[in-house]
């Protein structure tokens with residue numbers, strides 16, 4: 322089961338603003354999803370290693386070589402605002 | 416009096432000295448123009464795939480071995496989710512379950528102070544970007560972000576809460592830094608941000624089992640600042656306990672100017688990072704053979720080297736400690752000793768003359784204008800009697816300023832020691848003539864006046880006369896008077 326408070330909490334963590342209707346809808350939908358997923362618990366996984374990746378691969382590396390980055394103006398083209406070659410955002414102060 | 420115990424755990428972040436970032440080919444160069452080392456991977460554009468830098472993994476394993484950790488045969492990366500403008504992906508690729516290394520220890524202190532501090536875990540992760548709130552002294556009406564640092568490989572070394580005083584925290588950090596620098600996997604330069612440290616600290620009544628409520632202290636920019644911040648925090652917490660105030664678990668920032676900590680304006684949300692395995696990266700499998708190959712690249716570490724210096728060169732514990740703290744300095748010392756086999760004299764010259772001058776101009780040993788070979792030559796000139804000990808210091812100063820060889824300086828400045836007895840005898844005669852009073856006093860038994868006369872001779876020869884000879888000849892001539 323999942324509560325409306327939990328939905329609100331998760332929404333807040335994900336920076337989502339939900340309407341009252343949405344909250345109710347998602348509470349039900351998420352509960353359904355969790356119930357469905359819980360079916361997996363019926364399986365005996367005692368002797369199965371946890372999966373952290375679906376591919377049977379390991380150790381995919383790159384050598385420590387520098388490759389060209391984007392040009393400054395290309396990366397800054399993604400900024401909401403630019404000042405002194407920096408991305409400018411709303412003030413964050415610790 | 417009530418006695419309190421202090422419990423400190425340190426979280427140290429170290430930039431690994433790779434050429435490229437952890438998951439992309441952007442350069443890790445420090446001090447580049449802002450946002451010139453960023454690409455779609457490290458700024459989290461849609462559709463990108465991170466690929467692990469092999470060298471960063473090797474450096475992590477190397478550090479883990481030097482810190483006596485168990486290197487995991489299998490480890491995975493995890494996403495740590497949070498929103499902050501310095502983190503363009505809105506998650507940091509870090510490690511959570513199954514880190515690369517765990518359960519190590521670091522031995523700190525010497526003699527009876529010697530102890531082990533546990534290393535709980537070592538994670539390999541990526542750094543975030545850099546936030547700027549000021550340009551020069553001008554406060555900006557927003558925050559500025561530079562993504563050059565974003566994605567630089569970072570080693571997170573988490574100690575166990577085994578540290579029992581701010582001073583011990585300082586020792587731990589220095590020891591850790593020296594080891595990491597010996598491994599040549601990081602510069603550990605706090606000024607450049609290649610080493611950062613957060614500290615967890617709590618106090619409790621002595622003998623109590625339960626840990627006190629801890630505070631996390633951040634924002635210190637030197638090892639001394641960390642020590643001071645912890646000293647402040649310990650006092651603050653003891654005061655709170657004594658006045659029966661409640662200590663809350665919180666993050667506090669160190670104010671360097673006011674020398675105090677203050678609570679960080681924390682967001683209401685308790686940190687909930689919702690870690691989960693990074694689906695874009697496959698597991699790391701570390702075979703024994705790989706570990707052993709990396710182990711072979713670890714040279715003698717500071718502790719061992721210090722012990723060897725004490726034994727082999729008969730140095731004091733203190734001198735050996737100073738000389739072996741930095742690999743480059745220890746190498747310098749050994750190179751000089753190889754060419755001029757008198758460790759005691761070399762120790763003196765390296766510790767007093769060389770280090771003194773390097774410190775004065777804020778230079779590292781690697782940048783020394785005087786090479787080990789040149790220093791050895793100078794010491795040989797002194798031993799042969801070509802120059803006196805006093806003149807040698809003048810020559811060294813000149814070598815340090817000009818980078819010239821000692822022989823060249825001695826020749827150019829005509830600094831060769833005067834050892835010709837006739838020549839010295841002549842000057843002594845002159846001095847005796849000019850100082851009849853002193854001669855008379857010496858005759859009356861005031862032997863101290865000879866010091867004054869020696870000084871006069873030395874002055875006339877610009878310090879070049881051999882002092883032993885001057886003494887000898889003076890005494891002879893005075894006796895005849």
Ligand SMILES: [Zn+2]
Nearest residue numbers: 439441454457
């Ligand atoms: Zn990049």
